[in-house]
Amino acid sequence: AQSVTQLGSHVSVSEGALVLLRCNYSSSVPPYLFWYVQYPNQGLQLLLKYTSAATLVKGINGFEAEFKKSETSFHLTKPSAHMSDAAEYFCAVSEAGGYNKLIFGAGTRLAVHP
Amino acid sequence: GAVVSQHPSRVICKSGTSVKIECRSLDFQATTMFWYRQFPKKSLMLMATSNEGSKATYEQGVEKDKFLINHASLTLSTLTVTSAHPEDSSFYICSAVPDIDTQYFGPGTRLTVL
Numbered sequence: 001a002q003s004v005t006q007l008g009s010h011v012s013v014s015e016g017a018l019v020l021l022r023c024n025y026s027s028s029v030p031p032y033l034f035w036y037v038q039y040p041n042q043g044l045q046l047l048l049k050y051t052s053a054a055t056l057v058k059g060i061n062g063f064e065a066e067f068k069k070s071e072t073s074f075h076l077t078k079p080s081a082h083m084s085d086a087a088e089y090f091c092a093v094s095e096a097g098g099y100n101k102l103i104f105g106a107g108t109r110l111a112v113h114p
Numbered sequence: 115g116a117v118v119s120q121h122p123s124r125v126i127c128k129s130g131t132s133v134k135i136e137c138r139s140l141d142f143q144a145t146t147m148f149w150y151r152q153f154p155k156k157s158l159m160l161m162a163t164s165n166e167g168s169k170a171t172y173e174q175g176v177e178k179d180k181f182l183i184n185h186a187s188l189t190l191s192t193l194t195v196t197s198a199h200p201e202d203s204s205f206y207i208c209s210a211v212p213d214i215d216t217q218y219f220g221p222g223t224r225l226t227v228l
Contacts, residue, residue: 032215034216036219041205041222041224042221042222043118043120043207043219043220043221043222044158044207044209044219045219046216046218046219049215049216051215090157090158101148101160101163102148102158102160102209102217104157104158105157106156106157107156107157
């Protein structure tokens, strides 16, 4: 069975600091991995996805994530945090891409302070 | 591209009434749509998979008779919460699949049952 673990339900960084949100997955088949962002009272917006191509994936808003099979990880990073990055971030895994159901992690709330 | 809308964005109803939520893919056709439920400060829980022209597939523990799903066309899926009760109050989010890799999410519908 697939599962996703996001380490740290809350992460707080200073504006301009590195953002690192951790995600580890469990899957019996090569996974499709996703990061979504959710702003208050809104749906989810796709940040980036890994679909068995390049292991370093670049997304929108300056975010990127690296797929590390040996570590079963897909951590999300951004070199310099902006105030507008404050939101809830969800890592998700799917067995076969978009047509299969997504298994979500519990989410990480990112706070950015001046 | 890949825009998904939901209507209404929020709805308040009395206990015992039924509420219909629409999910539309605006610029693509979606043979598959998903319905999720999100509790406050929690992750998303998949309720059901909606396939155009066929019956929805419900996740374990989701009451089929309470949460009726109809995928009448390639751009529209509806979720009807029948005989709603306060415990059905939640944030309902749909997603649609325009390509093989990715689900795109609607903005969500906040249901409050009094």
